[in-house]
Amino acid sequence: MELIEGIEKIGQPYKDAVITIGNFDGVHIGHQALFHEVIERADALGGTSVAMTFEPHPIRVLKQNGYPPMITLYEQKVELITRSGIDVLICVPFTPEFAAVTAREFVEDILIKRIGVRAIVVGRDYSFGKNREGSIELLRTYSKELGFDLIVADWIQKPGNGADRISSTRIREFVTDGDVEQAQKLLGRYYQIRGVVETGRNRGGKLLGFPTANINLHDELAPKTGVYAVTVEFQGKKYKGVANIGYSPTFDDHIYTVEVHILDFNDNIYGQKIRVNFTERLRDEKKFSGISELSEQIKRDIIKAREILSL
Incomplete structure (x- = not known):
């Protein structure tokens, strides 16, 4: 896997890039399902599978205190995403300046022009851009206007209980409660x-x-x-x-x-x-x-x- 730490370090757009974007704290089985979908779509295009994440977690820049502990620190997160089979991991240093990038600038200037995105795979609760102005509906509008595919993946449900979706928050609760067996089921490790x-x-x-x-x-x-x-x-x-x-x-x-x-x-x-x-x-x-x-x-x-x- 190629690790790019900083958007400015991308030399040229990737061939038919298929990307998923998120914090991926825990790299749990829901995240792993997104990576699998990206890899399958990229293989079908003969393109490049890409994941984009952020360091530090955006909440640590946007919120001065009261943020939750991380399940996986950066080193482990990179190792786990590498293990998923993704071709390229782009880690964006999250700064107040990056937080000010508008939704359109993010999609058009970074994803399309800089990375060469042909398709985007995200979960149903994905938001992006300055003040989280970018929604799934806005992304759908951009996909038609700018010519890329949008795949909105279903949430992965907790094994054995279809009522709960897998989330980093739930995993933190299990670990904090000492229920490491339940955490294992959601992490896949x-x-x-x-x-x-x-x-x-x-x-x-x-x-x-x-x-x-x-x-x-x-x-x-x-x-x-x-x-x-x-x-x-x-x-x-x-x-x-x-x-x-x-x-x-x-x-x-x-x-x-x-x-x-x-x-x-x-x-x-x-x-x-x-x-x-x-x-x-x-x-x-x-x-x-x-x-x-x-x-x-x-x-x-x-x-x-x-x-x-x-x-």
Whole structure:
């Protein structure tokens, strides 16, 4: 996949470009369906499949506070869109100046003249341009006037429940509630956090007998406090593990931490970046009477995690 960071870096219009445009936070299965539609349409034309996204998320420029945490930060979003098979990803730096571009300027000057768009694939709630003045109906008018096809895709419904459509908002709610299994169904993959392993408080291995990787979290959205069965990706390999998110109430630290005990693993990975995929929530965080009781509970957590991760 070709990654273009900035409209000005597009050398020349692409051949018969078919494009979808959005923030794609989470790159969930609804987004993936849009990418699939774009790729199919581009293949039929012998053209180029294109996705356009924005960094930072427009809400962070247009609204000074109160915006939600991102499900996928930029690095992961690019990786996931790459995996979809799209030919070109255009990432537009979202600035107040770009926000002032009118709907017509966006379609005519950027999409048609600069990118070479022949067809646009969007969801039913798509809006664009200065003050979100561009609607599906306006886009339909432009398509007739400027000579491109408009495909308005149906919303993808939540698996097993046709009443709910898949949305980034719903996924955030599931993750925040600790329901990582439901989040997985909407994402099409396990929810993942990333971070660098840092020096902890030196008690996982010494006191409890279970060394942990303490993560300096990069992601904005962490699952609800508690204990989870996870897999850990490190240097191209995947390991089973148990993660604890929370405040270590047994020790009365009141310090928020993300700690992972990686099963059957003894390497020194301080300063290294790892990825943690959340498979299932095992239990709430709990205050135990002491080290011995906590250690016994961790043993039970590990047994349960092994069972879950072996299925």
